[in-house]
Amino acid sequence: MRLSIDTGRLSLEEMAALASALTTLSDVLSGQLSQPRFYDSATHRNNAAGDVLEDIAEGIGFAIEDLRNAARSRRPQSDDERDQKFALLARELTDGLRSPEDAIDGMRAIVDRLDRAIAEDVLL
Numbered sequence: 001m002r003l004s005i006d007t008g009r010l011s012l013e014e015m016a017a018l019a020s021a022l023t024t025l026s027d028v029l030s031g032q033l034s035q036p037r038f039y040d041s042a043t044h045r046n047n048a049a050g051d052v053l054e055d056i057a058e059g060i061g062f063a064i065e066d067l068r069n070a071a072r073s074r075r076p077q078s079d080d081e082r083d084q085k086f087a088l089l090a091r092e093l094t095d096g097l098r099s100p101e102d103a104i105d106g107m108r109a110i111v112d113r114l115d116r117a118i119a120e121d122v123l124l
Contacts, residue, residue, distance in 0.1 A: 001059035007070035012081045016088040019067045022060050023091070029057040068092055075117055082114050 007015065032038060038050030046054055068088060076082040086107075093106040 001055045003059045003063040005063055005066055007067060010067075010070075012071060012074055012076060012084040012088070015067045015071050016084045019064050019088055019091070022064050022067075023095070026057055026060045026064070029053055029060070033057070076114065086110055086114060 005018070010018065033046065033050055033053055038046055038053060040047045040050075071085050071088045074081075074085065076085050089110050090107050093103040093110075
């Protein structure tokens with residue numbers, strides 16, 4: 001399931017806020033999928049209702065990815081937008097199982113690209 005989000009209508013701040021809200025929804029769905037009522041213990045798989053929740057969670061994951069990709073192509077117009085873009089892209093590095101060193105290196109790379117793009121007036 002893919003969610004249709006018109007990222008062209010959203011500011012960087014709105015993209016960051018939406019990605020944050022969708023991440024919260026994804027976390028809630030993950031917790032719900034851990035509940036026995038969405039799991040068939042005989043087959044060790046989701047039941048039909050769990051499959052629906054899994055599809056929704058997958059759609060949310062794609063939407064967050066779409067928001068991050070759209071943000072990558074946007075040039076911040078202010079320091080505030082630069083901070084919003086950094087927060088949105090850095091969250092990708094802190095979610096999941098990355099090592100702290102890899103996350104920090106990735107964040108440094110984001111900051112370097114943001115600074116260079118602003119200085120050179122180019123897109124990332």
